[in-house]
Amino acid sequence: MTLRPGSLTFLIIVISAFGQAGVSYAQSAPTPKQVYVYVDSVMAADTNEGTDPRLGGMDKRLRGLFGFSTYSLVGHNEGQTDCGKMIAFTLPGGKILHVQPRAIDADMIAMEIVLFDGTRPMMTTDLKLKNNGTLIVGGPRYEQGMMIISIGASTGGPAPMQAQSTPDEATTR
Amino acid sequence: MAECSEISMMLGAFEDSELEPNEMQEVAFHLARCESCTGILADYSTLGRNLRSFAPEPSLAGFSSAVVARVDRLPQPVLTRIERFLRRQLDSVGSGIAWGGAAAVAAIVTIILMTPLARQFATRGTQPAAIASSVSNAAVAPAQVASATAGEPTMADNDSHADISRLESENHSVAVWSEPRRDTTVIWLPDQP
Numbered sequence: 001m002t003l004r005p006g007s008l009t010f011l012i013i014v015i016s017a018f019g020q021a022g023v024s025y026a027q028s029a030p031t032p033k034q035v036y037v038y039v040d041s042v043m044a045a046d047t048n049e050g051t052d053p054r055l056g057g058m059d060k061r062l063r064g065l066f067g068f069s070t071y072s073l074v075g076h077n078e079g080q081t082d083c084g085k086m087i088a089f090t091l092p093g094g095k096i097l098h099v100q101p102r103a104i105d106a107d108m109i110a111m112e113i114v115l116f117d118g119t120r121p122m123m124t125t126d127l128k129l130k131n132n133g134t135l136i137v138g139g140p141r142y143e144q145g146m147m148i149i150s151i152g153a154s155t156g157g158p159a160p161m162q163a164q165s166t167p168d169e170a171t172t173r
Numbered sequence: 174m175a176e177c178s179e180i181s182m183m184l185g186a187f188e189d190s191e192l193e194p195n196e197m198q199e200v201a202f203h204l205a206r207c208e209s210c211t212g213i214l215a216d217y218s219t220l221g222r223n224l225r226s227f228a229p230e231p232s233l234a235g236f237s238s239a240v241v242a243r244v245d246r247l248p249q250p251v252l253t254r255i256e257r258f259l260r261r262q263l264d265s266v267g268s269g270i271a272w273g274g275a276a277a278v279a280a281i282v283t284i285i286l287m288t289p290l291a292r293q294f295a296t297r298g299t300q301p302a303a304i305a306s307s308v309s310n311a312a313v314a315p316a317q318v319a320s321a322t323a324g325e326p327t328m329a330d331n332d333s334h335a336d337i338s339r340l341e342s343e344n345h346s347v348a349v350w351s352e353p354r355r356d357t358t359v360i361w362l363p364d365q366p
Contacts, residue, residue: 065352065359086215088205096205100215108336115362119202123347123362126339135335139362 033083035101035109038152041075041091044068044138045145058150065136070145091149093142094118099151107131109153129153175203180210188217 040058049070051059062071074092081087086100096116103110108128115123115137122140129135131154138148180203186192187200204211249257335358337349348361 061357065357084215084219086211088211090205100218116201116205119198119205120343121197121201122344123340123342123360125337125341125360128336128338130335133335134357136357136359137362138359139364141364 033104034080034156035083035104035111036080036154036156037078037087037089037099037101038150038154039075039077039089039091039097039099040073040150040152041077041093041095042148042150043070043072043074043092043142043145044148045070045072045143047144062148066138066148068145071148074142074147091147093140093147095122095140095147095149097149097151099153101153102126104131104155109133109155111153113137113151115149131155175199177203177207177210180204180207181213184210184214185217188214188221 040055042052042055042058042062044062044066046068047070049072051063051070052072054073055062055071059071062068077089077091079087079089081099081101083101083103086098089097089099091097094117096118098114098116099111100113101109101111105128107130109131110126110128113123113125113127113135114121117140123137127135129151132152134150134152136148136150138146140147180200183192183196183200187197190197192200204214337358337360340347340349340360342362344362346363348363349358350361351358
């Protein structure tokens with residue numbers, strides 16, 4: 001493949017434009033390293049008690065995904081951690097959630113999530129979640145219904161849509 | 174509760190899931206409460222990832238060009254050689270035009286999307302809208318708050334699609350599904366009977 005002198009000049013100009021734009025973009029938008037994690041624990045049941053008003057905007061999503069008649073917020077946790085550092089949440093029903101952000105790639109947050117039932121690991125997953133996105137883990141039995149855990153992650157700024165409740169403590173390790 | 178000295182001996186095997194179920198439980202239980210051991214486990218995890226990343230991959234650099242060169246050295250009929258010569262000439266002219274076109278498109282996209290000037294324009298365009306919406310919210314009468322809340326962005330408005338690369342569970346009935354309309358991924362782990 002050969003390049004004509006005219007094309008080569010044009011290519012050099014374009015590369016310069018790219019470089020300058022890239023440098024200015026990099027300077028103005030530093031890569032975030034901290035990840036904010038938000039966990040809402042919801043009890044879902046068929047007891048016709050409606051939706052807990054503290055669930056706020058989560059109501060629509062839960063009703064769209066599942067067919068339960070009762071959704072009650074039983075816990076809300078949030079915390080922030082650095083990439084590579086695990087954060088642990090103690091959830092209702094003896095569940096423990098470990099979240100370890102691994103990397104931030106453009107608009108995606110790579111992370112490992114481990115859900116323990118007491119001391120028994122129930123589920124381990126590696127995934128990439130969109131910034132400000134939410135993953136829902138559900139199914140374990142809880143009181144008269146089932147537990148639905150909504151896990152959201154954000155690289156900063158306002159929290160993704162979450163329940164309106166006082167956050168519980170989280171520990172980072 | 175087991176001592177850190179006992180647990181630390183099992184952390185490597187725990188990371189590789191090589192412990193007996195009762196030992197896994199014991200370590201997990203300890204980790205949920207011990208920062209120091211969790212830190213050590215994180216180090217094992219990082220070390221393991223780094224070691225895996227060093228695994229050599231055979232290089233295929235130059236393989237295709239070597240094959241093409243070998244094929245080129247095979248004896249060809251005169252007509253084929255003439256045809257190849259003409260095609261190469263045409264390719265060189267065409268590639269110049271293609272490079273120029275691609276570079277122009279790239280430059281335009283760069284200017285539109287990445288320059289600070291363009292982003293200033295984008296921000297300038299959105300700010301008035303944000304102010305306008307907050308003003309209109311403030312003007313909502315208390316009696317209308319409930320209906321205004323229903324119009325707020327919900328979780329369904331967020332793009333929360335997840336890309337799952339690994340999922341392990343003792344539960345054999347794990348279900349994973351996505352709800353494209355709501356950009357939601359759900360992992361369902363029903364309790365075993």
